Structure formats: C-alpha cells, structure tokens
Amino acid sequence: MFKKELIQLIIIIFLLTISCTSQSDGKSENIKETAVTSFSADRIHFGSKGNPLNGLIISWRGLNNSQHKIRWGYTDSYEKGIFSVSGKELLIGYAGQEISDGYLFNYTFPDNLKPESILYYSIYDGLNWCENNTFKTSKDPLSKNFTFLVGGDIQHNMDVWNYATNKIVNTYDDIDFILQTGDFVDNPYKIEQWNNIFKKGEVYLKKFLEYKTIGNHDLDGSNIFLEQFTMPENKKWWSFEFGDVLFINLLSNIDFYSSDGSEQSQQYQWLLKQLQNSTKKWKVVLFHRPFFCPDSYGEEMHPYFDTIWKAFDDYGVDVIFNGHMHYYMRTKPINRNISINSPVAKYGSNKDQGRLEIITGNMGSGDYDNKTNLQGFATPIPWYIEKGFMRVHYIKVAVEENKISIYALNRDNILFDEIVLEK
Ligand SMILES: [Fe+2]
Structure with missing residues (x-):
C-alpha cells in the first residue's frame, strides 16, 4: 500500500513539474528560472498596428540572435503562456558601412486586450528571464473619455x-x-x-x-x-x-x-x-x-x-x-x-x-x-x-x-x- 502511494506521489510531482515548464506556444519548455545577472535585452518599447488594444506590439533589442521568448498574462503567473520570438538584425550606418546594432524582437499581443488592465510580462534573452515587468493597457477604444x-x-x-x-x-x-x-x-x-x-x-x-x-x-x-x-x-x-x-x-x-x-x-x-x-x-x-x-x-x-x-x-x-x-x-x-x-x-x-x-x-x-x-x-x-x-x-x-x-x-x-x- 505504502509503495503504491509513493508511486502516485512521484507521478503527481512529475506532472506538476511538466505543467510549470510547458505553458508555451505548443512546445515543451525547459527554461532556467535564474535570477537576472547579465540580462542582454534592452530598448523595450511599445507600438501598435491599430488602436491601443488591437495590434499592440512590444519590441526589444537583443545582443545576439539566440532564441528569445516572452511570457505574459494578466497576473504574475503569466497565464497566457510562453511565446518564441525571432530576431531581425539591426544594421545602422551609412550605406556600405553599416554595422550590427544587435537584433530587434517584436511580439504582437492578441487583439482585444482587456482595457485598463495590467499586463505582466518577462522576456527571455536565450539565457535568463528578465525580472517581471508591467504595462497598463488603455481604456476601451470605444470610450469617449x-x-x-x-x-x-x-x-x-x-x-x-x-x-x-x-x-x-x-x-x-x-x-x-x-x-x-x-x-x-x-x-x-x-x-x-x-x-x-x-x-x-x-x-x-x-x-x-x-x-x-x-x-x-x-x-x-x-x-x-x-x-x-x-x-x-x-x-x-x-x-x-x-x-x-x-x-x-x-x-x-x-x-x-x-x-x-x-x-x-x-x-x-x-x-x-x-x-x-x-x-x-x-x-x-x-x-x-x-x-x-x-x-x-x-x-x-x-x-x-x-x-x-x-x-x-x-x-x-x-x-x-x-x-x-x-x-x-x-x-x-x-x-x-x-x-x-x-x-x-x-x-x-x-x-x-x-x-x-x-x-x-x-x-x-x-x-x-x-x-x-x-x-x-x-x-x-x-x-x-x-x-x-x-x-x-x-x-x-x-x-x-x-x-x-x-x-x-x-x-x-x-x-x-x-x-x-x-x-
Ligand atoms: Fe525637424
């Protein structure tokens, strides 16, 4: 009896471990939850392809083209998941003399974000997750005030x-x-x-x-x-x-x-x-x-x-x-x-x-x-x-x-x- 319960406990612990590392865009993740010591993503900024709740994009720069990710949600458990983001090289300089200024990463949030809500997010630079960040969404774009x-x-x-x-x-x-x-x-x-x-x-x-x-x-x-x-x-x-x-x-x-x-x-x-x-x-x-x-x-x-x-x-x-x-x-x-x-x-x-x-x-x-x-x-x-x-x-x-x-x-x-x- 004791042996059976022990096996059940091990299975439960295994499943809990899997669920903590797999809320992603369809792929199982195994990402280090280390404290930030040398986070290499910067220039975080927001733009939109439409109004503030439809087409909102977060952008940042990475120093190399490693696989970046973002996790986000309306709580600090990032319940919306983890999403992979590809980089695009930034080339700055006069024609023929351009030098690399790192890589630009863009993530588009889904449409119809909740108005007047806090988005909790964290960015992964290929080695570490950055500290938790927040962004407050706008009022409903139908609001006249x-x-x-x-x-x-x-x-x-x-x-x-x-x-x-x-x-x-x-x-x-x-x-x-x-x-x-x-x-x-x-x-x-x-x-x-x-x-x-x-x-x-x-x-x-x-x-x-x-x-x-x-x-x-x-x-x-x-x-x-x-x-x-x-x-x-x-x-x-x-x-x-x-x-x-x-x-x-x-x-x-x-x-x-x-x-x-x-x-x-x-x-x-x-x-x-x-x-x-x-x-x-x-x-x-x-x-x-x-x-x-x-x-x-x-x-x-x-x-x-x-x-x-x-x-x-x-x-x-x-x-x-x-x-x-x-x-x-x-x-x-x-x-x-x-x-x-x-x-x-x-x-x-x-x-x-x-x-x-x-x-x-x-x-x-x-x-x-x-x-x-x-x-x-x-x-x-x-x-x-x-x-x-x-x-x-x-x-x-x-x-x-x-x-x-x-x-x-x-x-x-x-x-x-x-x-x-x-x-
Ligand atoms: Fe000007």
Whole structure:
C-alpha cells in the first residue's frame, strides 16, 4: 500500500513539474528560472498596428540572435503562456558601412486586450528571464473619455529628455497613449544616439504606448527608424480611431517632395479618403513640419496649402499637432477657405470656424526655459500666432464627449497654456 502511494506521489510531482515548464506556444519548455545577472535585452518599447488594444506590439533589442521568448498574462503567473520570438538584425550606418546594432524582437499581443488592465510580462534573452515587468493597457477604444500626451523633438539633450520623461512617468498612471511629433533622434546613422535615447528614456518608453510621426532627422535616407518602430498601416502615414476621435498621421518628409508628385498624390488621396469616410466628431492630425511657423522653415509646407491644408479646411480638422520647431506655439483659428491672412473668430469644424495648429517640439532639442510669451520670437509677430513659448514642454489632452481640453506643461509640470474646444 505504502509503495503504491509513493508511486502516485512521484507521478503527481512529475506532472506538476511538466505543467510549470510547458505553458508555451505548443512546445515543451525547459527554461532556467535564474535570477537576472547579465540580462542582454534592452530598448523595450511599445507600438501598435491599430488602436491601443488591437495590434499592440512590444519590441526589444537583443545582443545576439539566440532564441528569445516572452511570457505574459494578466497576473504574475503569466497565464497566457510562453511565446518564441525571432530576431531581425539591426544594421545602422551609412550605406556600405553599416554595422550590427544587435537584433530587434517584436511580439504582437492578441487583439482585444482587456482595457485598463495590467499586463505582466518577462522576456527571455536565450539565457535568463528578465525580472517581471508591467504595462497598463488603455481604456476601451470605444470610450469617449480618454487622455493622451503629445511631445517631440528630442534629438540633442539627453539629460533634458531624461528629466522630462521621468517627470511624466512619475506623474501619470492613466495615460492611454502618447503622440510623438518627430525628430526622435538627431542622426539615425549613429548607434551612440540610439543607445542614449533608449537608455535615458528607458522607463518612459517601457511605460507608455507611443505613436510616432517621422521627422526629417529620423529618416534622413535611413530605414532604421521604420524598422525599429511599429506604427499602423505603412508607418509613413496612418490612422486609428479612439472614442469619437479620428487620429491621422502624415509624413511631411520625402514623400511630400517626390519630384514626380506620385508619392504626394498617394498620400494626399489617402488623406482625402480618411477624412471623407470618417463620421467621428473630432479629427486630429499629426505630422512633423508645420504649415504655420514664423521661421524660414515655415515655408517648407507652403506648396501644399492647396492640397493638404485645404483638405483640413474642407473637412473641418479640429487640431493639428506638429514638431520641427524647438518650442511651443499655438495658432489662432485658421481657415484659408475664408481668409489667407487673418484668423476666423472660433476654433471648430463648422464652415466658418478654423483649425488649431500646435507646435510641440522640445522634449530635449533645447535646454532653454522660462521665457515669457513670444520672448525670442522674431518680430513682427505674424497674424496667426496666439501664444509662443520657448521652453521644454509637453502637451496633455483630455478628451470628453463634447470637449477637448489641451494643456501645455513645462518640464516640471507647470501649466503655461490652456485651451478648451467644445462642440
Ligand atoms: Fe525637424
């Protein structure tokens, strides 16, 4: 009798051991549960092919192409299982002089993730599992009340980037996503820059889902930016919906400037279709180069007043977020269908109302601060400027059913401009 019970006990222990190591993508696993001593995966960040709950992707870099894995779940038992992930080599450098920058690993979470939930995950680098990490999912994309941040142009000062992002990390636990206005890096050919920007923004990039637009510095003839980040559709121009808002991103770089116009035409036709087909109450557009800014750069977009900007006026775009200029600037209501040299009375999407353009381009591109309104801007101040501040900053946007509240905050979360749109 005792012998029989002993055999049963041994069988139970064996089965329990198997069940602890085999919750995988169909394969039995035998992975060391060692403490992390020399974990070789870094640059963890999130993107999405769609809205924040459908198409969410986690990406990281490994130093070699060993078999990486991810385990995840809604509890720290990682009940969704263990999944193998293949790496793709990152090559950085000028054509013919590229050197390996390790391997990029992407894992796509299944669609319809639970809203406002903690995802527990851990990454296996071929030798060790990293410590437990968490990521909070967004609200249900059908929710008409949600919050997002906007900011961009990092490029130069990594201490500023580190300070500003840590402040944001410590301030917000309820942000649904972030829009990045471009010029993430200054020179995409330099590994050192990629290392610095990921290292100094490590906690921020691990905490928030960021949708990016592409700045002139990000591409600069290199594909490394497109390879490294996930964005919806073709990455260059994309859209997604959240609540009653249509978000559109454009590429204001090379594809606007193709000599035969074909790329511009392709993007323009796509833009028209997005605006024509949308029944959303609010329309928000993101791209890097602004149409309205008081510097010589401001004329870069003027050839597209009669196509791209006219589409904004014709279809009543509510807000346009840009970067490129290393300051904050907010325009008066602009509707070029009514006037090309004076503002209209109100922001809004009615035929007699105008667009709100906001330039938000300093999360590291400059270390200046505390300038007063329009201090440092060239005079005379153009007719379209309502506010302008040269300072490190970001934007917080709170969307409700009938209003969008926009707050401009400096690196210490001090509010310096505010505007509410209602309809
Ligand atoms: Fe730029």
